[in-house]
Amino acid sequence: MTKKMDHRSNDVTGQKPLKHSLLNSKIMVQGLNLYYGDNQALKTIDIDLYENKITALIGPSGCGKSTFLRCLNRMNDLISSVRVEGSVIIDGKNIYDKDVDEVSVRKRVGMVFQQPNPFPKSIYDNVSYAPLKHGMVKKGHKCDDLVEKSLLQAGLWSEVKDKLAQPGTSLSGGQQQRLCIARTIAVQPDVILMDEPTSALDPISTEKIETLMLELKEKYTIVIVTHNMQQAGRVADHTAFFHMGELIEYADTETIFINPGRKKTEDYITGRYG
Amino acid sequence: MNNIIEPTSEKHQSSQVVNNNPFYDPTLIKRHNKAKRFKFFTIASIAFAIGFLVFFLADMVVKGLPAFQQTYVQVNVTYNEKTIASPRKAIDKKYRRIVSRAWLRNIPKLVEVSPELINTTRKTWVLANHQIDQYMKGHYYKIKDKQLKLIQQMEQQANIKLKFNSLFFTHGDSKIPENSGILSATIGSILTLIVTMLTAFPLGVMTAVYLEEFAEDNRWTQLIEVNINNLAAIPSILFGLLGLAVFINLLGMPRSSPLVGGLTLALMTLPIIIVSSRAALRSVPDSIRQAGYGLGLTKVQVVQDHVLPLAFPGIMTGSIIGMAQAMGETAPLIIIGMIAFIPDSPGSIFEAATVMPAQIFTWAGMPERAYVERTAAGIMILLSVLISLNTLAIILRKKLEVKW
Amino acid sequence: MLPTEKEKLNLILNEIMKLGTTTLTMNQVILESLERCDTCALNKIKKIPKKERYESIDTIDNLIIKVFALYTPEARDLRELIAFLKITNEFDRIANSCNSFIRDFPNSLTDDVDKDFILEYAIPLQKSSVNALTYALKLIELTDKESVDDYYKQVVIEESKNDDLYKIIEKSLLKKINSDMNLTKDYQDIMAALRRLEKIADRALSIATLMHYAKVGGAMGRV
Secondary structure: OEOOOEOOOOOOOOOOOOEOOOOEEEEEEEEEEEEEOOEEEEEEEEEEEEOOOEEEEEOOOOOOHHHHHHHOOOHHHHOOOEEEEEEEEEOOEEOOOOOOOHHHHHHHEEEEOOOOOOOOOEHHHHHHHHHHHHOOOOOOHHHHHHHHHHHHHOOOHHHHOOOOOOEHHHOOHHHHHHHHHHHHHHOOOOEEEEEOOOOOOOHHHHHHHHHHHHHHOOOOEEEEEOOOHHHHHHHOOEEEEEEOOEEEEEEEHHHHHHOOOOHHHHHHHHOOOO | OHHHHHHHHHHHHHHHHHHHOOOOOOHHHHHHHHHHHHHHHHHHHHHHHHHHHHHHHHHHHHHHHHHHEEEEEEEEEEEOHHHHHOHHHHOOHHHOOOEOHHHHHOHHHHHHHOHHHOOEEEEEEEEEOHHHHHHHOOOOOOOOHHHHHHHHHHHHHOOEEEEEOOHHHHOOOOOOHHHOOOHHHHHHHHHHHHHHHHHHHHHHHHHHHHHHHHOOOOHHHHHHHHHHHHHOOOOHHHHHHHHHHHHHHHOOOOOOOHHHHHHHHHHHHHHHHHHHHHHHHHOOOHHHHHHHHHOOOOHHHHHHHHHHHHHHHHHHHHHHHHHHHHHOOOHHHHHOOOOOOOOOOOOOOOOOOOOHHHHHHHHHOOOOOHHHHHHHHHHHHHHHHHHHHHHHHHHHHHHHOOOO | OOHHHHHHHHHHHHHHHHHHHHHHHHHHHHHHHHHOOOHHHHHHOOOOOHHHHHHHHHHHHHHHHHHHHHHOOOHHHHHHHHHHHHHHHHHHHHHHHHHHHHHHHHHHOOOOOOHHHHHHHHHHHHHHHHHHHHHHHHHHHOOOHHHHHHHHHHHHHHHHHHHHHHHHHHHHHHHHHHHOHHHHHHHHHHHHHHHHHHHHHHHHHHHHHHHHHHHHOOOOOOO
């Protein structure tokens, strides 16, 4: 869905910013409220996430960015005390509608976690397990091709092509994370969500994965949560600043880092927060 | 005089030490001594426990080892029609009191098996009476003087010997001590255990999977959890009463059978398996489940293909420990009747049987002196089985542990 | 380094070089016209309009700020970017000086003054400025330390040559003024115009100092 021309990059309330005329909205979040029991964790979030772009969610600890990310693929449904209001519209359909199966949502919206968590199976099985279960491929030639393609896209093929039978846990931290990315890609999602994907890794592995993200954005829409602002600066096209469950500001990354519109954003960026 | 000088020199020394050594700390000496005392107490307790264990084991072994030997006497045995009809006549009158009644009873069967023996007289090694046996082993005996002389004579002629007691392992219980063995009890134990495991393991694991993975965290599940934990602490004899009431009286199952025994023990082992399976399931890191859900897998797929395989070693270990415990249970089985005198091995799980601990209990209550060593021997065998089961659990756990 | 960062750094470098080349070309054209004694040609030299200059400088400056904000460069990258930020200013002042010279020198060359004498000094003056600027520009693209030091020394030499030349011109022109007080204003105008050329060499030295700092390190300031 394309949006009409509206060049306001930040408005005073900061709530309905950034409508690009030339960009496709892949995910439209409208009036999203989330409650953990009685405690409101997300307050009326309105945001459009654009196709084939990297959007970073930044903010201090406990501001709700990870919770928000998990709303995009209904992972919060796994927690029994969570209640969600509002809508998350992906490709024109609200994923919280009654007739939408959460399992099928997660097939289209994949997730990579903070701690690399490959299954304790072989590298091959790690990548092939979900596609086989979803019935996307059958065991054999096609499956091998899919595994190879996914590992290639994740930049891991050359390092593991001779040891596909070894357990996924035998790889280094950075390789394990790339394996998790390959595993997510194998299911052929449209969107990849990443929850602090490099916070457990060393700088060189981090750089490899950031380069990978920049390549992946050609095919996928990427939303990443990061507590490292510099990472948002390096990879993200757009950045959203969350604070205490509210979306304070959402704009081009340059704008957030050079000319933030809200004082709260500026305080956070400059380190004068708290 | 020395005393007066030493403290000052010590002080002088210590102040010198203070000057030179920045790490000198006098309070450390007290702390180190306290630690040493504590360590001493812990070592002493272990030594105490080991001492008891060693004492117990030594006592058992000393009492039980003689059971693995049995006295045999070499006498002439006549096989003919007369002796088959009346086996007492097969041997010489003077030896009749010495040989075992049980062996004599067995003559007709012997002839049936080896027909060439008929109308022959052979010198064979015959099982001796249990009193003779006790005499040969140096224990208390009740033998008339005449026989005593005869035995001493035979000793000189080397016609009386202690041999390996193979029929301890091939015979079931018997009123004749020298003829008794542990076979029927062993088979009974095995059958009972099979029933227990086949019932308790699937039920326990599935319950644990449901409680851990699928159940919501509300009052009902908490209630169930509390009750399961309580069940594990109930005195085992009450399970026997439950078995009696439900399985035997209500459902009419055969009394004393491995079926009923197995089901009763299953009820007892169930809480243990559930608790240890839950712990094993809980030990699977949540990140695996999250990864599974993130890929769009259903709950069943995540549990079946990822969580259970990882929890399996822990579940196995818990089950084997539960099984080992069940093997040693006596009280509930007494109530359902497995304490009866069962000489023959059970052929199926529906026939009456006894189990090893019950057998030991029975033998311990028998008047004949010969049963003392058999009781101890039974305990030794039971202990070896239990220890090997537990060792198996440890080995399996180590081998199947998945490295993260 | 991420490819996006590399891209932007290359872009900044190219823009700086473009700006530098434009400035150098203008100076070279000035030199040529002086050498051909074609003072009218000076009038014809196209001045780069202020607006255009400011546009390209602002582009570069904003790009540099963007790189700072998004990539927090360190060490050599940091030094280079800071140097570039200041160099844009220097190029601007050089362009300003050139424009002023182009505007003032032809007018000050009235028929009464000793044209040949003046040109005799003006040409080497501009030549040394052009040389200084050329070497300074070369420094921007260098990487190895030894060459950097060498070129820097060259710039220093040219700049001091330039200084000396100007002092001589000043003295000589003052002498001329003494001999004919009527032409005081004319000769003063010429001195003012020639001072512009001298400033170009100064600017070139500033550029070279900044680039030396960028490539070799240390603290910012005169070496």
